[in-house]
Amino acid sequence: MMKKVVCHVRDIEPGEIKETKLEKKSIIVCRTLDGEFYAFLNRCIHQGAPLSKGMLCGTSAETDRLGDYQYVKEGEVLRCPWHGREFDVKNKGCMLAHSKFKLKNYKVEVENEEVVIYK
Ligand code: FES
Numbered sequence: 001m002m003k004k005v006v007c008h009v010r011d012i013e014p015g016e017i018k019e020t021k022l023e024k025k026s027i028i029v030c031r032t033l034d035g036e037f038y039a040f041l042n043r044c045i046h047q048g049a050p051l052s053k054g055m056l057c058g059t060s061a062e063t064d065r066l067g068d069y070q071y072v073k074e075g076e077v078l079r080c081p082w083h084g085r086e087f088d089v090k091n092k093g094c095m096l097a098h099s100k101f102k103l104k105n106y107k108v109e110v111e112n113e114e115v116v117i118y119k
Pocket residue numbers: 044045046047048049080081082083084085
């Protein structure tokens with residue numbers, strides 16, 4: 001299994017996205033607000049937008065009351081910069097609207113305060 005040290009944990013603040021390379025592929029590492037790390041191919045499954053130009057945010061979800069929405073998953077939703085499709089970072093990059101579609105994801109570990117990705 002190939003691995004790469006991306007950076008020190010303090011180099012990615014919660015809510016940030018960092019771009020890196022792994023075997024010539026552009027990869028993004030996302031850090032959610034609870035401090036966890038997740039890594040994905042830096043390419044949207046729709047039309048290939050660079051997700052590193054997107055944002056980590058939340059999304060709106062309907063409540064039990066008709067027409068009522070609430071903001072959920074703050075810092076856990078990766079929003080594509082081109083057409084706004086949303087991917088659930090904590091659920092392997094599944095698209096929120098159609099969970100059968102998902103981003104290519106990579107294993108991430110923190111080893112000795114360094115963020116490491118695996119292929
Ligand atoms: S390229 Fe990402 S939503 Fe279209």
